[in-house]
Amino acid sequence: MYSTRIRSFAARLWAVFFVNGAVLSSWAPRIPEVKRLLDLSDSELGIALFGVAAGAVPALLLTARILDRARSGPVCVVTALLFSAALPLIGVADHVWQLTGALMLLGAASGVLDIAMNTAGIAYQQHTGHRVLSRLHGGYSLGVLAGALGGVVATQVGATATEHFLAVAVLLVALTLVCAPMLWSQPRRPAERGAEDAPVLVRDGRFGLPVTISVLAVSGLLIEGLVTDWSALLITRDLGASASLGATTLALFSLAMFISRSAGDTVLDRFAERTVLTTVAVTVVCLVVLGSVVAHPLVMAVAVGLVGLVLGPVFPVAVSRASRSAPGRAAAMTARVSAVGYIAYLGGPPAIGFIADGIGLPVTFAAAVALSCLGIALACRGPG
Template sequence: MTRICSFAARLWVVFFVNGAVLSSWAPRIPEVKRLLDLSDSELGTALFGVAAGSVPALLLTARILDRVRSGRACVASALLFSASLPLIGVADGMWQLAGVLMLLGAASGVLDIAMNTAAIDYQRHTGHRVLSRLHGGYSLGVLAGALGGVVATRVGATVTEHFLAVAVLLVVLTVVGAPMLWSQPRNAAARESGATHVLPRKRCRGLPLAIAVLAVSGLLIEGLVTDWSALLVTRDLGASASLGAITLALFSLTMFISRSAGDAVLDRFAESTVLTTVAVVVVCLVALNSVVAHPLVMAVAIGLVGLVLGPVFPVAVSRASRSVPGQAASMTAQVSAVGYLAYLGGPPVIGFAADVIGLAGTFAAAVALGCLGIVIARRGPG
């Protein structure tokens, strides 16, 4: 039992590191936009670099994991992901920024699949829901990165100084907290839990449409809030840069709470009931904010969105792994690829739409579309 808990704890650290990297970048997006003199559409193009790097990596990693242990892939990609962050500070123009974000996206893509595959293997062979809790570690990492952004803006640290400090801390955390993952034997969770039955390898099947819609919808909303809420609060609603960073930190905190409690909630209530509640609450919050249009109301609404949104993507990943039990890595890769395409590719599209109809209207419309997708997919397979 101790070894099982230690395995889950090591996975939790990797999830935390994954969340902390891009969330450290998100609060500085308005400043980088200003320093590089980018329009909303140019910023959207640069942000698409993350998706351009991550989605191919997501699909390739499923094959890599046939030959490389998931623990080793976790450690290597976490180190690359963390160490590449300071390169944002030296980017000089839209295309250089896009190139750095592409590198970050590729490292993130490998890490996403490796850590989720290890988590699903653990969950399947122990019989305990842990995926939402582990994603809570990711959300806490996002919170830590966002709070670092608050501190950095308060003390006047440059983007380069801020990101160098974050990179050093995360590299040290990876080296200290996750080295045992490197030597973890293949199918570690199964061995530690005493499981001996190995499911036969099946021919890879396509991801069910309902699961894809659920993943896209949940991560579209999450990515939209992560990339654009700070700019919406500061520029469109006239708040300070600190309030913009605090808004993102509040969202990260409530996502952490939501995901940490998600396994207990899903053990008690049907997945379809949870998903319906999420969609109704989120769309009502966004509608309220659209009517009031005040920065403090926006900050509170964003926090409440995070408080209910957390379980959506873990449910999509669990459903995908259950749809073809013998192909957990492949199905995880597929659901992550389509989901993160929305998470990383959706916000750049928002930038182009915002140039035409305004950021506030685009933000509300995109959230409403995501909630509709959650409702449609709530009773999907898996």
């Protein structure tokens, strides 16, 4: 009975990861429509999109204080409900600043939920002794895929953005309510105790993180952000493929990330983290370099899919290492590693755009991925 309850808790936590992935990915396919309806310029849309980061990053850094006083399970429930229910605010916005405000609220909710669900996952691992974090992140990746595909379907059937967002909100709120009773009754674990209960952390890196863990988080999420934001343009514009192949490549990458993260815990149980990270670094750089040298759209599309198939465990390993670097302070360390990684995920791809204007996207893309792989390889030398 007890083991069944433990597994049931993990399944409901997986659903929360799914919700987190599905909300903002449901908005992404409707961006062109909302831009047109509000008659936004590119710069105005950029301001609105920055609202997600403007809301998320402060929330990431403040959530550890919330979890000093509250259990992660109830925080997951409340934030997932708010996150889902706030999605339709995008559809009713009629000015750039209203859209920006809605995206800031969604970004803040996403940031709090990100820390709370990762902290709950770390607490589960510490309580049971079984790895689960990569599998939980697989739920997030599947949510991203489901949200994006749902947006495509809603567009094809002619649903307005408001109708689409209301439908998504209802479904995700219902899913969260199904999971709520067990998550709410989660006991407080040692991993969730506040900083006052823990030994002093030796801070050898920014944000109180060991440098190697920061590098690992930045490198893993930077590659993910680069592929998500730039691979479709690279394949369609620079390699001459059709728009459908570009869209298919992104869907393939999301599916591959889901598979990779779902299998990541099993892989990490069988092989040392350093072995897995080294393999990821070597494989990813070889795939991207091969795709860049061959310069054929189908080859690059396959390479991107295979990158997703191996990249999945990297960020979950960074979160696990951060929690192990300061036992008893999982919330604070999860907040820090997520903030560092999230800044790279959001800020890295736009920076790549500026560089690509000077030397071209194919070279910039390959060089950025190679540099990130070097970061993952160097992180293998850090504490595991």
